[in-house]
Amino acid sequence: QKEVEQNSGPLSVPEGAIASLNCTYSDRGSQSFFWYRQYSGKSPELIMSIYSNGDKEDGRFTAQLNKASQYVSLLIRDSQPSDSATYLCAVPKAPRDDKIIFGKGTRLHILP
Amino acid sequence: SQTIHQWPATLVQPVGSPLSLECTVEGTSNPNLYWYRQAAGRGLQLLFYSVGIGQISSEVPQNLSASRPQDRQFILSSKKLLLSDSGFYLCAWRGPGQPFFGSGTQLSVL
Numbered sequence A: 001q002k003e004v005e006q007n008s009g010p011l012s013v014p015e016g017a018i019a020s021l022n023c024t025y026s027d028r029g030s031q032s033f034f035w036y037r038q039y040s041g042k043s044p045e046l047i048m049s050i051y052s053n054g055d056k057e058d059g060r061f062t063a064q065l066n067k068a069s070q071y072v073s074l075l076i077r078d079s080q081p082s083d084s085a086t087y088l089c090a091v092p093k094a095p096r097d098d099k100i101i102f103g104k105g106t107r108l109h110i111l112p
Numbered sequence B: 001s002q003t004i005h006q007w008p009a010t011l012v013q014p015v016g017s018p019l020s021l022e023c024t025v026e027g028t029s030n031p032n033l034y035w036y037r038q039a040a041g042r043g044l045q046l047l048f049y050s051v052g053i054g055q056i057s058s059e060v061p062q063n064l065s066a067s068r069p070q071d072r073q074f075i076l077s078s079k080k081l082l083l084s085d086s087g088f089y090l091c092a093w094r095g096p097g098q099p100f101f102g103s104g105t106q107l108s109v110l
Helices: none
Strands: A011-012 A019-025 A033-038 A043-049 A054-058 A061-066 A070-077 A085-092 A100-102 A106-111 B002-005 B011-014 B017-028 B034-037 B044-052 B053-059 B065-070 B075-079 B087-094 B099-101 B107-108
Touching: A011 A019, A011 A070, A019 A033, A019 A106, A019 B044, A019 B065, A033 A061, A033 A070, A043 A054, A043 A061, A043 B099, A070 A085, A100 B044, B002 B087, B011 B017, B017 B034, B017 B087, B017 B107, B044 B065, B053 B065, B065 B087, B075 B087
Parallel strands: A011 A106, B011 B107
Antiparallel strands: A019 A070, A033 A043, A033 A085, A054 A061, A061 A070, A085 A100, A085 A106, B002 B017, B017 B075, B034 B044, B034 B087, B044 B053, B065 B075, B087 B099, B087 B107
């Protein structure tokens, strides 16, 4: 099983709708989770981090973590064309490990 | 605030030539430093990781090496580049939280 898995997409969402991006991870002991956005040809930029079960909201973004099911998701409300990018999920390779492993990313396309 | 510098932005090198990419971090001390590679259409692959001067962990056996001669300097090198070394190379640093990335180097080996 891959350590961090994401659907590669592309995921097409109409402008103004909610985009839902999912990520599953293999290590039950993982305690920190990160979502990055990457535009083509650019470096990833951090959107959110989440450490506890439940939801964490920041503006139009909500991260959801379910450690029992080993998944973390990112919701984008009121999707805008500028949200079109690849979204990367990242998890430490092992609990308390500083080696951060990334999923392959989900390409999101917001339809105007 | 912390900043991370990575250069050059683009690089075209012939097969068999050497490589040296440099990354420096400002505004923090004793950061964890990382080198990632992203091949075309693929995810971020962790290449090297360092927790301090002279301490390098290699994640993937390959044609590359890394060094950390100073606390805030991380260098990626190769003696002889292969075609398969082409990709987008990213340096990142991490303090007590999430990793932050430099602007990256797009390397094309021809």
